[in-house]
Amino acid sequence: MRVLLPFLLLPALLNAQSDIAEARTYAIGSVVTITGIVTNGPELGSIRYLQDGTAGIAVFPGSSSVPGFAPASGQEVQVTGPLKLFNGLLEIDPVMGFQVLSSNNPLPAPQLLTPNELGEDVEGMLVRVNGCQFTGGGTFPSGTSTFSSIGQNAPIYLWNGHSLVGDPVPGGLVDLIGICSQYDTGNPPVGGYQVLPRGSGDLVPSTTINLTSGVEQQAITPDGFTLSWSTNLAGSSEVAWGPTPALGSFAGSGTPAIAHSVALTGLGPAAFVHARAFSVLGSDTAWGERTLYSTASAVPGWVRVVFNREVDTSVSQGTPAVSALGSIADSIAAYIDLAQSTLDVAVYNTSNYTIVGAVNDALVRGVQVRWIAEGANANFALSALNNGVPVLYRTNSPGSGMHNKFVVIDADDPANAHVLTGSTNFTQGNLFDDPNNLVIVRDQALALAYTLEFEEMWGGTGPQPVPANSRFGEDKTDDTPHRFQVGGTLVESFFSPSDGTTHAIREHLDAAQASIELALF
Numbered sequence: 001m002r003v004l005l006p007f008l009l010l011p012a013l014l015n016a017q018s019d020i021a022e023a024r025t026y027a028i029g030s031v032v033t034i035t036g037i038v039t040n041g042p043e044l045g046s047i048r049y050l051q052d053g054t055a056g057i058a059v060f061p062g063s064s065s066v067p068g069f070a071p072a073s074g075q076e077v078q079v080t081g082p083l084k085l086f087n088g089l090l091e092i093d094p095v096m097g098f099q100v101l102s103s104n105n106p107l108p109a110p111q112l113l114t115p116n117e118l119g120e121d122v123e124g125m126l127v128r129v130n131g132c133q134f135t136g137g138g139t140f141p142s143g144t145s146t147f148s149s150i151g152q153n154a155p156i157y158l159w160n161g162h163s164l165v166g167d168p169v170p171g172g173l174v175d176l177i178g179i180c181s182q183y184d185t186g187n188p189p190v191g192g193y194q195v196l197p198r199g200s201g202d203l204v205p206s207t208t209i210n211l212t213s214g215v216e217q218q219a220i221t222p223d224g225f226t227l228s229w230s231t232n233l234a235g236s237s238e239v240a241w242g243p244t245p246a247l248g249s250f251a252g253s254g255t256p257a258i259a260h261s262v263a264l265t266g267l268g269p270a271a272f273v274h275a276r277a278f279s280v281l282g283s284d285t286a287w288g289e290r291t292l293y294s295t296a297s298a299v300p301g302w303v304r305v306v307f308n309r310e311v312d313t314s315v316s317q318g319t320p321a322v323s324a325l326g327s328i329a330d331s332i333a334a335y336i337d338l339a340q341s342t343l344d345v346a347v348y349n350t351s352n353y354t355i356v357g358a359v360n361d362a363l364v365r366g367v368q369v370r371w372i373a374e375g376a377n378a379n380f381a382l383s384a385l386n387n388g389v390p391v392l393y394r395t396n397s398p399g400s401g402m403h404n405k406f407v408v409i410d411a412d413d414p415a416n417a418h419v420l421t422g423s424t425n426f427t428q429g430n431l432f433d434d435p436n437n438l439v440i441v442r443d444q445a446l447a448l449a450y451t452l453e454f455e456e457m458w459g460g461t462g463p464q465p466v467p468a469n470s471r472f473g474e475d476k477t478d479d480t481p482h483r484f485q486v487g488g489t490l491v492e493s494f495f496s497p498s499d500g501t502t503h504a505i506r507e508h509l510d511a512a513q514a515s516i517e518l519a520l521f
Contacts, residue, residue, distance in 0.1 A: 021054035056124030058091035065094035088182040088189030115154035118193035131210025151214015173206035209281040215288040220485040222269035235279035269298035270445040294481035301443030301486040333358035346404040349377040350426040374401040392465035417447035
């Protein structure tokens with residue numbers, strides 16, 4: 001069927017045709033003309049998603065739209081209208097003109113991915129996540145529900161009129177198909193990616209081997225660690241691993257099992273290893289994510305917590321916290337004085353001259369110093385910083401900007417590697433007026449992980465920053481290990497917004513059995 005709306009198509013004649021990927025790069029408010037295959041019908045309401053060979057995009061016939069925009073799934077449609085951002089979702093709204101070019105076209109093949117891979121690259125496109133489990137049981141409610149696959153969680157969204165509302169939630173594994181959308185009210189929006197299933201046909205009972213848990217790192221020693229996971233069907237237990245993302249080495253067993261465990265040994269202390277667990281059954285393979293892991297440090301470390309308020313050590317269940325009432329800046333300076341080789345500072349705001357003086361002293365005694373700060377803040381104490389200390393300011397700062405507060409000391413020295421972090425900025429108000437804490441960790445593996453995070457923002461590994469290569473905010477990647485064994489204590493480290501920090505926090509909250517205590521700003 002071909003529908004022509006000549007009096008509505010004049011805007012299309014005034015705008016050059018773009019593929020969808022190109023159109024997505026234009027500024028909000030730009031009028032674009034795109035052509036794509038419609039991947040949904042009225043099951044998602046009045047919104048339609050169009051996809052071509054390059055990308056996908058939402059089209060919403062909001063107010064001021066021309067009448068009659070309700071194409072069917074499989075129709076090829078040309079649409080003209082301005083770009084709009086609605087709670088993070090890029091869409092064409094209003095529809096200034098449209099033309100149905102053909103019907104009954106095959107839909108694009110869904111992009112196969114994991115929950116953590118839902119993002120801007122596939123927004124507006126058909127996606128598929130295999131081996132999904134839904135939590136809670138019962139029937140599907142309207143609104144948001146959570147599913148998991150390979151230990152990762154993500155939401156689906158069903159509007160009030162969706163055909164799945166009230167249907168039983170699958171009790172077993174399903175392969176989930178739908179459209180990747182976004183709903184995030186933050187400014188700027190950086191998350192909220194969700195799957196929009198179109199109907200019961202998008203919940204396909206899984207008949208292949210799939211991971212039913214995440215891959216968990218256990219038994220972390222200076223020599224290696226063990227990776228454990230489970231699958232729905234019995235398959236092999238194997239791990240591809242190596243010092244780079246290319247992997248290249250293999251370990252494991254071909255013995256069929258549902259509970260899997262593979263030990264990697266002979267790696268050495270504080271060694272970072274890329275690894276990907278997988279299980280094979282016949283011609284099917286269930287893959288875990290490729291992840292960076294760390295062995296334990298050669299020198300057993302420790303964790304200390306310092307508060308800038310008085311503490312009651314009688315309630316401590318471990319190493320008592322320390323009070324540095326009125327002297328927490330001196331404590332930070334004292335640890336900086338330990339630096340013999342390298343000193344990396346990434347702090348949101350600095351107005352304390354005691355700390356800056358300690359950094360200057362480190363430079364004088366030959367320590368390589370690098371500093372990252374948030375460019376939107378005063379940072380007026382940095383005016384006293386030695387000119388030999390390079391400082392990289394984050395200047396394109398949507399949201400709260402570069403909000404880190406950490407110092408890395410001598411990361412390459414097993415006996416003197418320290419990380420200073422916690423809640424306090426290096427400002428007079430944070431150090432002395434507001435209740436804050438300083439967390440000190442002596443551990444080389446953790447220090448090397450913080451160095452990786454620092455150098456991602458720094459733009460390289462050298463003494464001078466490379467702003468063209470630096471990554472902040474939504475441009476950052478999940479490129480650090482997350483589990484560390486520090487003096488017999490399991491320590492987990494995540495950086496926002498790239499590392500799934502919210503999910504990691506939620507996992508621990510969900511595991512609480514008796515009480516949760518929060519101290520938040």
